[in-house]
Amino acid sequence: MKLQPTWSRRKFLATATGASAALLPWPTWASNEPDPRVTALVAATIGIDTHNHVDVPLTTAEVPGPTLDLAGELKRSGLAAICLTFAIDYQELRNPGDAYERFQNGMASLDQQLQRNGMTRALNLADLRAAHQKQRPTVIQSIEGGHFLEGKLERLGEAYGRGLRHLGLLHDHDASVPLGDVFTNPAQWGGLTTFGANVIRECNRLGILVDLAHANAETVAAALKVTTKPVLVSHTGLDTQLGQNPDLARMMQPRLISKEHAKFVADAGGVIGVWTHLADTPLAYAHNIRALADVVGIDHICIGTDTKLTPSYRPAGSTGPKPGEAAPPPGSAPGPRPIGPGNESPRARLGERTNQAWADQQAGFYNAVVEALLQVGFTQEETGKVGGGNFCRVFDAATTGYR
Numbered sequence: 001m002k003l004q005p006t007w008s009r010r011k012f013l014a015t016a017t018g019a020s021a022a023l024l025p026w027p028t029w030a031s032n033e034p035d036p037r038v039t040a041l042v043a044a045t046i047g048i049d050t051h052n053h054v055d056v057p058l059t060t061a062e063v064p065g066p067t068l069d070l071a072g073e074l075k076r077s078g079l080a081a082i083c084l085t086f087a088i089d090y091q092e093l094r095n096p097g098d099a100y101e102r103f104q105n106g107m108a109s110l111d112q113q114l115q116r117n118g119m120t121r122a123l124n125l126a127d128l129r130a131a132h133q134k135q136r137p138t139v140i141q142s143i144e145g146g147h148f149l150e151g152k153l154e155r156l157g158e159a160y161g162r163g164l165r166h167l168g169l170l171h172d173h174d175a176s177v178p179l180g181d182v183f184t185n186p187a188q189w190g191g192l193t194t195f196g197a198n199v200i201r202e203c204n205r206l207g208i209l210v211d212l213a214h215a216n217a218e219t220v221a222a223a224l225k226v227t228t229k230p231v232l233v234s235h236t237g238l239d240t241q242l243g244q245n246p247d248l249a250r251m252m253q254p255r256l257i258s259k260e261h262a263k264f265v266a267d268a269g270g271v272i273g274v275w276t277h278l279a280d281t282p283l284a285y286a287h288n289i290r291a292l293a294d295v296v297g298i299d300h301i302c303i304g305t306d307t308k309l310t311p312s313y314r315p316a317g318s319t320g321p322k323p324g325e326a327a328p329p330p331g332s333a334p335g336p337r338p339i340g341p342g343n344e345s346p347r348a349r350l351g352e353r354t355n356q357a358w359a360d361q362q363a364g365f366y367n368a369v370v371e372a373l374l375q376v377g378f379t380q381e382e383t384g385k386v387g388g389g390n391f392c393r394v395f396d397a398a399t400t401g402y403r
Contacts, residue, residue: 145171273304
């Protein structure tokens with residue numbers, strides 16, 4: 001006999017965005033059918049992945065690359081928006097100007113990809129809310145690493161003018177003019193550099209959210225003394241949550257943060273994104289979020305998958321790393337084959353693509369996460385905060401610049 005819930009869809013919709021949402025119990029039975037409470041909560045909240053790579057060519061000859069179904073993948077995911085990011089330091093930066101050229105090509109590629117998809121960038125919270133109300137997927141433009149600045153602070157203003165609203169201060173490799181110490185590299189700058197501090201101040205002035213992912217604890221502590229706006233750590237996890245794959249855990253552990261690191265970000269009003277790495281199922285992911293919530297509180301957590309909605313991209317004939325790809329963990333499935341224009345369906349590793357984050361995943365990413373969060377005991381209000389409400393708060397504060 002199929003159990004029937006005693007609540008109505010209308011009653012749920014009335015509570016999905018209010019404090020009374022916590023009063024409704026979460027049913028404990030499982031079903032292969034979409035649960036109406038999950039569907040309604042996904043629709044009622046602004047679900048955001050705060051760190052999602054979209055691979056595009058960074059060389060002039062290949063701009064804009066294969067057509068990407070970004071809007072379709074976003075709709076399938078259930079997310080309202082992603083912080084769409086690209087990094088320019090995966091391949092070695094040999095010459096002055098290389099980083100800036102890659103930045104320009106990456107932005108030009110994304111301009112055309114967004115136009116092809118009938119999408120625009122959200123520049124502030126009002127844009128996010130308007131797009132969500134109209135059920136139009138949107139993106140927040142992000143760049144991972146300040147390499148393109150090459151010591152020139154004025155380039156931040158140019159990037160702002162092109163739609164940048166979220167800057168990852170650091171990435172895997174030092175910029176030609178370093179901004180701070182990366183947590184996976186030997187410390188050599190004493191934390192935040194003078195240029196890094198100036199970049200944070202200029203982001204505060206313009207209205208760009210500062211992301212301190214990849215920064216070591218000393219850099220984060222110094223940055224929190226400089227910034228006048230809340231910050232984000234978009235993709236990481238607690239170093240106590242290592243999952244079930246020892247090889248993957250060894251590779252990822254240097255990229256995780258301690259409870260103390262998490263606490264001083266939260267104490268400064270910041271928000272921390274939990275990635276899907278080291279979680280083999282949506283429930284394991286929800287438990288990783290619960291572990292962080294027990295440390296910093298529910299108001300300081302968001303979703304930051306470090307995955308890709310769209311297929312990976314490599315320049316035609318390339319055998320090196322593609323834009324946005326880190327080395328696969330030992331013993332993992334082979335990586336995707338190289339692709340170029342007209343070759344748009346690479347074989348992705350499990351967990352690389354957002355809508356294929358877990359084995360046998362049937363629902364869109366955000367639907368799966370919402371269901372799991374409710375199953376581990378989060379209320380509907382708390383789930384909405386993790387899903388996007390907390391990020392929206394800091395994004396709004398950060399993008400209200402001083403201009």
